[in-house]
Amino acid sequence: MKIDPDSSTDLSAQIATAIREAIVSGAMPVDERLPSESELAEQFAVSRSTVREALKRLAAQSLIRTQRGATGGAFVNRLRFEDAYGQQITTSTLLLSMNAVSFQTACEARYALERACAPLSVQRRTADHLATMRAEAHRQAQPGLTDEAFCASDVAFHRALVDAAGNPVLSYQLAGAVEAMQPLMNMITFSARSRETIVDLHTRIADAVEAGNAQDADTLLSDLATYTEDLAKSVFAARLAKQPKQ
Amino acid sequence: MKIDPDSSTDLSAQIATAIREAIVSGAMPVDERLPSESELAEQFAVSRSTVREALKRLAAQSLIRTQRGATGGAFVNRLRFEDAYGQQITTSTLLLSMNAVSFQTACEARYALERACAPLSVQRRTADHLATMRAEAHRQAQPGLTDEAFCASDVAFHRALVDAAGNPVLSYQLAGAVEAMQPLMNMITFSARSRETIVDLHTRIADAVEAGNAQDADTLLSDLATYTEDLAKSVFAARLAKQPKQ
DNA sequence: AGACGTTTAATTGTCTGACAATTAAAAACA
DNA sequence: TGTTTTTAATTGTCAGACAATTAAACGTCT
Numbered sequence: 001m002k003i004d005p006d007s008s009t010d011l012s013a014q015i016a017t018a019i020r021e022a023i024v025s026g027a028m029p030v031d032e033r034l035p036s037e038s039e040l041a042e043q044f045a046v047s048r049s050t051v052r053e054a055l056k057r058l059a060a061q062s063l064i065r066t067q068r069g070a071t072g073g074a075f076v077n078r079l080r081f082e083d084a085y086g087q088q089i090t091t092s093t094l095l096l097s098m099n100a101v102s103f104q105t106a107c108e109a110r111y112a113l114e115r116a117c118a119p120l121s122v123q124r125r126t127a128d129h130l131a132t133m134r135a136e137a138h139r140q141a142q143p144g145l146t147d148e149a150f151c152a153s154d155v156a157f158h159r160a161l162v163d164a165a166g167n168p169v170l171s172y173q174l175a176g177a178v179e180a181m182q183p184l185m186n187m188i189t190f191s192a193r194s195r196e197t198i199v200d201l202h203t204r205i206a207d208a209v210e211a212g213n214a215q216d217a218d219t220l221l222s223d224l225a226t227y228t229e230d231l232a233k234s235v236f237a238a239r240l241a242k243q244p245k246q
Numbered sequence: 247m248k249i250d251p252d253s254s255t256d257l258s259a260q261i262a263t264a265i266r267e268a269i270v271s272g273a274m275p276v277d278e279r280l281p282s283e284s285e286l287a288e289q290f291a292v293s294r295s296t297v298r299e300a301l302k303r304l305a306a307q308s309l310i311r312t313q314r315g316a317t318g319g320a321f322v323n324r325l326r327f328e329d330a331y332g333q334q335i336t337t338s339t340l341l342l343s344m345n346a347v348s349f350q351t352a353c354e355a356r357y358a359l360e361r362a363c364a365p366l367s368v369q370r371r372t373a374d375h376l377a378t379m380r381a382e383a384h385r386q387a388q389p390g391l392t393d394e395a396f397c398a399s400d401v402a403f404h405r406a407l408v409d410a411a412g413n414p415v416l417s418y419q420l421a422g423a424v425e426a427m428q429p430l431m432n433m434i435t436f437s438a439r440s441r442e443t444i445v446d447l448h449t450r451i452a453d454a455v456e457a458g459n460a461q462d463a464d465t466l467l468s469d470l471a472t473y474t475e476d477l478a479k480s481v482f483a484a485r486l487a488k489q490p491k492q
Numbered sequence: 493a494g495a496c497g498t499t500t501a502a503t504t505g506t507c508t509g510a511c512a513a514t515t516a517a518a519a520a521c522a
Numbered sequence: 523t524g525t526t527t528t529t530a531a532t533t534g535t536c537a538g539a540c541a542a543t544t545a546a547a548c549g550t551c552t
Contacts, residue, residue, distance in 0.1 A: 010505070012302060024336060030344055036532060047507045049295060052533085056258060056299045057306035061336065068533045069515025079340045087337060090270060090307070094325045098276055101415055108366075109415035116362035120354070169347055169355035173419050256534070282503060293536045298504090314504045315544025 011046050012053035018044075019054065023063055023076055034064065034074040062087070081168060085175050092180035103184050103232055110177045111225035113170070114158060115218055120165035122214045129164035130210055133157055137202040140195065150195065151185050157202055164209070188235050197227060257292050258299035265300065269309055269322055280310065280320040308333070327414055331421050338426035349430050349478055356423040357471035360404060363411040363420070364467055365460045371410035376456055378406040383448040386441065396441065397431050403448055410455070434481050443473060 007014065022028050035043065040051045055074055058064045062083040064074045077083075095101050121129070136157040140150055155178055162174045190198070201224045208216035253260065268274050281289065286297045301320055304310045308329040310320045323329075341347050367375070382403035386396055401424055408420045436444070447470045454462035 012505085013305075016306070020336070024339055024343070026343055038532085049298075049508090050506060052295075053299060053302045053505095056302045059259075060262070060303035060306040061333070063340070066533065067515085068513070070529090070531045071516055072514075072532050074533090078344055079337065079346060081341070081346065084337050084341060087307070087333065090266070091325065091330050091333060093270055094309070095327070095330060095415075097270070097272055098324055100325060100327065105413055105415055109413050109419070112362040112366065112411075112413070112416060113359065113419070116358040120358065165358075167351055167355050167358070169341075169351055169423065170358060173355070173359070173423075177415065177419075258534085284503085295537090296535060299534095312504065313544085314542070316500090316502045317545055318503050318543080320504090 010053075011044075012050050012057065015040075015044055015046070015051060015054035016057040019058060020061075020063060023058075028076050030076050030078045032076045034076070036073055081172060084172060088172060088176035089179045092176035093183075096180045096184065103181070103236070104229060106177060106181050106184075107225070107229050107232065110174070110181065111221060111228070113174050113177060114162060115221050115225075117162045117165040117167070117170050117174070118209075118217045118221055119214045120167060120170075121161055122209050122212055122217055124166045125164035125209055129160050130206065132160040133164075133202070133206045133209065136160065137199055137206060140199045140202065147188070147190055148186055150190055151182065151188075154185070154198070155179075155182060161205070161209070184232075188232060194227075194231055198224070201227070256299075257290075258296050258303065261286075261290055261292070261297060261300035262303040265304060266307075266309060269304075274322050276322050276324045278322045280322070282319055327418060330418060334418060334422035335425045338422035339429070342426045342430065349427070349482070350475060352423060352427050352430075353471070353475050353478065356420070356427065357467060357474075359416070359420050359423060360408060361464055361467050361471075363408045363413070363416050364455075364463045366411035366413060366416075367407055368455050368458050368460045368463055370412045371455050375406050375410035376452065379403055379410075379448070379452045379455065382406065383445055383452060386445045386448065393434070393436055394432055396436055397428065397434075400431070400444070401425070401428060407451070407455070430478075434478060440473075440477055444470070447473070 004014065019028075019034070028034070034040065034055075037048050037051050037055070040055075041048045044051065055064065055066065058074075059066065062077055062079055065077045066072070066074045096103070096106055136153045139145070139153045140157070145153075158178060159171075159174075163171050165171070201220055205217055205220045205224070208214075208220060250260065265274075265280070274280070280286065280301075283294050283297050283301070286301075287294045290297065301310065301312065304320075305312065308323055308325055311323045312318070312320045342349070342352055382399045385391070385399045386403070391399075404424060405417075405420075409417050411417070447466055451463055451466045451470070454460075454466060
């Protein structure tokens with residue numbers, strides 16, 4: 001762990017990187033206690049403030065946690081999926097909202113991922129997953145549902161489909177894509193007719209999953225992808241026509 | 247933007263969250279300059295050090311960048327894909343190395359994602375992507391290649407395949423999965439025989455992509471997935487048999 | 493007037509030293 | 523032995539100072 005005081009980079013960033021590499025490389029096992037802030041300051045020959053800024057950087061990435069008190073200190077954190085979720089969602093949301101990614105690209109990625117899950121879901125789905133999918137599809141058919149509630153239910157349906165694959169990595173990847181898209185999806189007004197189409201596809205997807213028919217599930221997801229993309233495209237086109245400013 | 251000094255949470259964490267929400271919600275557009283550290287300290291009624299710790303947290307997430315000097319300060323960062331890549335890789339590596347995810351699960355997710363990309367890659371691949379795939383497959387057939395170099399080339403091949411899909415979101419998702427797996431893949435000793443099998447599959451995948459045959463590409467990827475998982479399984483089983491400690 | 497060097501002011505980066513808050517262990521006590 | 527008090531270690535916060543950096547403002551010379 002060496003740092004260069006003459007570098008153009010911040011000392012706190014250098015120190016954070018040094019410690020981060022030690023953690024990621026496995027040199028510091030989970031739950032290991034880092035030296036105290038004062039000790040680190042001495043080791044790196046910087047002030048305590050600088051060390052603290054470095055530690056806050058690591059804390060922001062959930063790499064460490066800190067505890068006050070006599071036996072306190074900074075500990076290497078066992079990264080939990082929920083922590084990773086949160087970061088993934090924040091990052092994805094920003095990428096989308098800052099127009100680094102178009103809605104269409106995100107949509108395409110999302111359905112590609114779902115189709116990747118489908119064969120696994122068909123094999124491994126539990127009764128519970130299937131029940132959730134059915135329940136959400138049923139809810140979506142209710143009249144008087146707000147667009148936002150319809151969207152939320154749509155997300156729940158697709159979450160169940162993905163979770164059914166029993167692969168937390170895939171669930172985690174999807175979570176980012178889906179949650180990040182929600183604000184944009186909420187802008188869409190779902191007509192009675194489009195809702196009917198979507199609910200029908202959802203029901204048939206649930207049927208395919210129940211029947212263990214991976215091929216059908218894939219085809220139906222492909223149809224749903226196309227339909228959603230077209231729907232979004234027309235909505236955004238209409239919006240653009242109304243407000244051509246900027 | 248309100249913070250509660252009596253909360254059990256750190257003030258710097260609260261401030262970071264407040265600013266983060268302002269950024270993510272879009273209230274602060276890209277490249278907007280945040281108030282200076284002194285001004286923020288006054289606004290939140292805390293010391294400058296506390297504000298600084300909050301800002302370092304945000305910097306660690308690439309949400310802001312800072313600049314020194316007269317017109318300097320902290321600016322809302324336009325999140326770049328490369329930044330997101332880095333974070334994704336760090337996170338994925340940790341999830342894998344801390345055994346929150348098994349190698350098999352990661353492997354399954356990786357190939358599921360690749361198969362999701364394949365149909366798009368077949369449609370959109372450029373001559374460049376194809377050339378890279380061919381070049382890497384050729385390199386992998388060279389005798390005297392170290393296992394590490396073989397692995398690196400393998401990653402490059404699959405990257406090209408995924409990038410050919412022309413969807414940065416998918417590329418980004420894959421990057422995390424693939425890079426995170428590399429340390430574990432590097433543990434595998436590839437026999438001449440297994441290399442031959444892999445290179446053959448790679449070549450045939452390139453053929454399928456060139457021919458525009460999505461079905462073949464999918465089947466071949468499925469075969470490769472099975473083969474890799476079996477290979478890894480036997481390697482880890484052998485390793486476990488040799489060193490049954492812990 | 494324009495080009496060029498100098499000063500100045502704003503801002504982040506770092507350091508020092510101090511005190512508060514928290515916490516577990518050690519010590520004292522019943 | 524069980525309970526309470528004290529103590530020491532550690533993080534969290536604060537205040538003030540100075541260094542480093544940078545762009546703008548200013549002044550000077552041609």
